Amino acid sequence: MKITLPDADIEYIEHFYSQQAAADLFTDLQHNLRWRQDSITLFGKHTHLPRLQAWYGNKNLSYCYSSMCLIAKPWTASLLDVKLKVSKYCQQEFNAVLANYYRHEKDSVAWHSDNEPELGTAPTIASLSLGASREFQLKHKASGLKKSLILSSGSxxxxxxxxxxxxxxxxxKRAHCIAPRINLSFRSIMGQGR
Ligand SMILES: O=C(O)CCC(=O)C(=O)O
Ligand SMILES: [Fe+2]
Structure with missing residues (x-):
């Protein structure tokens, strides 16, 4: 399904994975990815990110944001499998994936664009959701127009x-209790790891 918004090209496929396949993949990744609790420094103060993260990809690929650089861990068999299916659907190669683990309703990701220079000027970002459904919000930078989507497991x-x-x-973040969710966002980092 195409999400019709100005200055955007967004597609949502609700049942990209079946419920059972998504649940199995969630359990696998929850146990087998090397989750890290990263921190950022904001105004001289160290703060834990409100989620766990893991960064996987082609050899030697690095990814920097907020003065922090992560070196990609080599693809696991499960991640490679998912990448293949996502690449095939998108008709596009990806050389890295950022995995986010939202442990509960207080975990979150703040407003941002995935516009780091190494992603190029018009990146394709393909984002798979597993586990609990969470609300994902979009905001147009100039007009402030907002759109809310519920990302369900397997989408x-x-x-x-x-x-x-x-x-x-x-x-x-949400006030009511929410079970864990994992998100895999596939990216293509330019000029590295090919
Ligand atoms: O968890 C999500 O659905 C979004 C994650 C995200 O925006 C990111 O990692 O850049
Ligand atoms: Fe993002």
Missing amino acids: LLIMRHETQQYWQHCLP
Whole structure:
């Protein structure tokens, strides 16, 4: 399904994986990825990110944001499998994946665009959701127009072309109890790891 918004190219495939396949993959990744609790320094103060992360990809690939650089761990068999299926659907190669683990309703990701220079000017970001459904919000940078989507287990959200240039997105904290969720966002880092 295409999400019709100005200055954006966003597609949402609700049943990219079946419920059972998504549940199995969630359990596998929850146990087998090397989750890290990263920190960022904001105004001289160290703060834990409100989620766990893991970064996998082609050899020697590095990824830097907020003054921190991560070196990609080599693809696991499960991640390679998922990458193949996602690449095939998107008709696009990816050389890295950022995995996010939202342990509960207080875990989140703040407003941002995936617009790091190493992603190029019009990156395709393909984002698979596993586990609990969470609300994903989009906001147009100039007009402030907002759109909310519920990302359910097994769904794939693809943001293409100029989307990152004009829109920000976030996954807000919630007051009510929410079970864990894992998100895999496939990316292509330019000029490295090919
Ligand atoms: O968890 C999500 O759905 C979004 C994650 C995200 O935006 C990111 O890792 O850049
Ligand atoms: Fe993002």
